[in-house]
Amino acid sequence: MESLTKKITIDRSSPVPLYFQFAQQLQSLIESGDVPPGTRLSNEIQMADEFGLSRPTMRQAMQHLVNKGLLARKRGVGTQVVTNRIRRQVEFTSLFEDLERDGRRPSTQVLSVETVPAGAATATALGLEEGSPVLSVDRLRLAEDQPIALLHNFLPEGVIELSAGSLAEGGLYQLLRRSGVVLSSAEQTIGARRATAAEAALLDEARGATLLTMTRTAFDGSGRPVEYGSHVYRASRYAFEMTVSAH
CATH class of the missing domain: 3.40.1410.10 (Chorismate lyase-like)
Known part of the structure; x- marks a missing residue:
């Protein structure tokens, strides 16, 4: 999604794993309200292409945020930002x-x-x-x-x-x-x-x-x-x- 590509920057020279860079920045956007509860995200394949990441890397980043309770996967709906905890x-x-x-x-x-x-x-x-x-x-x-x-x-x-x-x-x-x-x-x-x-x-x-x-x-x-x-x-x-x- 275009708004995220302008807000998330991947530094390939950094020692921080790529999945964690993406997940950490998206988490900050969610917690600040820039990406509000209920926002539906693109599928992982599309997002991987948009950010120049491999599909396993994007999958790992999204799973990291699912495990933290910030994203939820719903069948037939896709991945959404959950209501503020x-x-x-x-x-x-x-x-x-x-x-x-x-x-x-x-x-x-x-x-x-x-x-x-x-x-x-x-x-x-x-x-x-x-x-x-x-x-x-x-x-x-x-x-x-x-x-x-x-x-x-x-x-x-x-x-x-x-x-x-x-x-x-x-x-x-x-x-x-x-x-x-x-x-x-x-x-x-x-x-x-x-x-x-x-x-x-x-x-x-x-x-x-x-x-x-x-x-x-x-x-x-x-x-x-x-x-x-x-x-x-x-x-x-x-x-x-x-x-x-x-x-």
């Missing part, structure tokens, strides 16, 4: 609060609210005996009407009374605070894995797509665990950010 600072807030703060119009589909026996991981996180009754809450979180995350939360009995209606209107942490629970700290782990068929269907992703994972145990002011969450997020639309400092 939601970037979330790793801090003690709920996803609903973060989306609301960023003006992303969060909404919730409540999949289930029920009392179930605690499994081993849940019981350990909440300091309960395995099989103890816990409140289980499953939700699909959307941002601007697009699915972003599947949220699975477990709470000890008696911490709060929840209904599907209240969960659809706000975030779980907001409801806990309103009920008088003082949230003071949390332990969390971030990872990644492949989506199951059911998860992919709910999140509008391809089967086996990469999902980000987060498990979190939240504690009240007395150090009592009051909530355990096991969540998955679309890696194509979502990223965690954190700031680290040297001491």
Whole structure:
């Protein structure tokens, strides 16, 4: 495409691999908004010819950006720039609060609210005996009407009374605070894995797509665990950010 040939320059004398030069410059154009979300790119063969690159080099560059969640290949459509990913600072807030703060119009589909026996991981996180009754809450979180995350939360009995209606209107942490629970700290782990068929269907992703994972145990002011969450997020639309400092 003509606009890209004017904005991307390949330096064949540089030690930087050609695919990475192309991918890095296209990434900068995408992140700056010069190539906006939804832009449909030419096919790889045509783009390789336009930039004087081999087809394997162009394929490697495009795959690099697909892996980073900046491009998506869709059958019958071609390669497109994806919608800007939601970037979330790793801090003690709920996803609903973060989306609301960023003006992303969060909404919730409540999949289930029920009392179930605690499994081993849940019981350990909440300091309960395995099989103890816990409140289980499953939700699909959307941002601007697009699915972003599947949220699975477990709470000890008696911490709060929840209904599907209240969960659809706000975030779980907001409801806990309103009920008088003082949230003071949390332990969390971030990872990644492949989506199951059911998860992919709910999140509008391809089967086996990469999902980000987060498990979190939240504690009240007395150090009592009051909530355990096991969540998955679309890696194509979502990223965690954190700031680290040297001491």
